[in-house]
């Protein structure tokens with residue numbers, strides 16, 4: 001396992017590779033290029049990079065304009081601003097208009113850390129899920145991000161890609177297969193299915209180890225990197241096999257992965273389940289590790305939630 | 311609040327030589343606190359905090375009618391730091407004024423501290439509006455100013471915005487509303503330091519000619535050197551307001567002002583000084 005890499009860094013590098021392969025790719029930014037790492041693209045392709053300043057709504061509008069003119073725009077900012085400030089713009093000129101716009105939202109979740117609740121976006125998945133036709137990707141590591149960016153470009157239509165600030169372990173190797181809309185089963189078990197996305201996939205893997213050790217449980221671990229369209233078959237299959245489901249996301253338990261899984265289970269296969277994530281509250285300033293502990297989002301918490309299920 | 315009390319708190323006598331040097335001293339103290347807090351926190355925004363220090367000192371220690379012992383006094387003047395990332399300057403001024411103990415400044419950005427990375431009005435006495443997402447503070451100031459008019463209250467509303475922040479559409483929506491409602495009790499201050507995160511405004515997204523824009527939107531526009539105390543006091547004084555118009559003070563400032571190696575340096579927008587840099591900065595600012 002190599003050094004930790006932030007998924008935003010992989011995003012920036014993937015944009016550069018994409019820019020080399022496809023001259024139609026343009027990148028839009030809102031004064032955060034050093035944070036979203038779109039600066040890497042700006043450096044290599046200054047003519048195809050457009051900074052809109054601190055004006056996220058304007059950036060999304062312009063992205064739609066690029067898209068209807070045959071370009072493939074990637075618009076980046078912090079997750080809170082490109083999905084929150086510009087939500088209604090995304091709804092109309094990206095979602096409703098079905099434009100080929102890709103949105104990269106960085107600094108998602110509480111591991112933003114010291115900047116505090118104003119910047120910790122725990123509602124972006126909920127906001128984007130509510131928009132018809134929006135594809136939502138939450139890559140778990142740098143390897144998956146490198147695959148997700150070109151896959152998003154190849155898909156015709158709106159895509160939201162969630163990026164993290166914090167460097168995180170690289171989980172996958174060169175053989176990892178990524179496909180939009182397909183869940184990746186990382187471990188096969190029979191006692192509980194742990195379904196995670198983003199940084200919580202690693203936490204699920206660790207939780208599986210804890211469960212093995214503590215209770216001799218075997219856990220299925222699923223990387224649900226596509227939140228929408230959700231791989232319903234994978235959810236139902238895991239629930240039928242294991243009889244218990246825990247979801248884990250760096251997001252509110254309302255409206256994100258946990259909600260999406262609960263919707264499927266409620267309709268197709270009612271199953272005892274628990275959701276790990278922000279429990280209907282805002283975050284606060286603090287170190288990422290301190291916040292993950294305080295808000296009960298560590299592997300230990302996932303394992304405990306699993307053991308608490310009937 | 312009795313009328314008499316209000317009057318005893320009404321401020322802004324003509325600036326005397328003494329007043330100026332006292333305010334300079336406050337600003338210097340605020341700058342020292344900014345450096346110390348940020349060094350201790352290990353993250354945060356020095357550039358835009360330092361550029362605003364002189365203006366914030368004038369507001370809290372000369373212009374505004376407020377009472378640190380009663381942060382909820384209804385007749386107080388209001389200050390909204392719309393460019394919330396510069397909150398170290400606000401926290402330092404509030405502590406200096408006595409809203410909370412100065413020792414608390416060192417808890418900035420730490421788990422459990424009321425001093426969040428961006429201002430949280432639910433956690434800190436004296437913080438009038440939660441900010442941090444740029445572009446929203448001026449609209450909240452419009453609401454406060456409209457409420458003061460409804461109450462027939464003399465309270466004044468001050469809102470500080472950034473130049474990068476001025477690129478947000480909501481600033482201009484609020485600008486239009488303030489002029490439409492003739493909010494002469496509202497004063498906006500533009501901390502015009504010329505820099506944002508990705509570089510100078512002029513390269514990222516030009517905001518100039520900014521005075522013409524505000525004039526065209528129906529504001530009374532005043533341009534000053536935002537580090538010159540007499541000019542700041544003069545611009546903020548109640549008799550500079552134009553009847554029926556909100557006032558915009560375009561304060562020409564230097565990002566990182568007061569610390570030589572931070573002045574005009576883009577990277578010190580959001581990078582805290584390390585220990586060595588903090589010592590150097592404090593030596594420059596003087597004890």
Ligand SMILES: Cc1ncc(C[n+]2csc(CCOP(=O)(O)OP(=O)(O)O)c2C)c(N)n1
Nearest residue numbers: 031358442443444472473474475505506507
């Ligand atoms: C809506 C929104 N978009 C982006 C950001 C990220 N951000 C924080 S500060 C900043 C630049 C602000 O520049 P300016 O207003 O000139 O501030 P100053 O130079 O006074 O620090 C940006 C883009 C934000 N806080 N809010």
Ligand SMILES: [Mg+2]
Nearest residue numbers: 473474505506
């Ligand atoms: Mg600026």
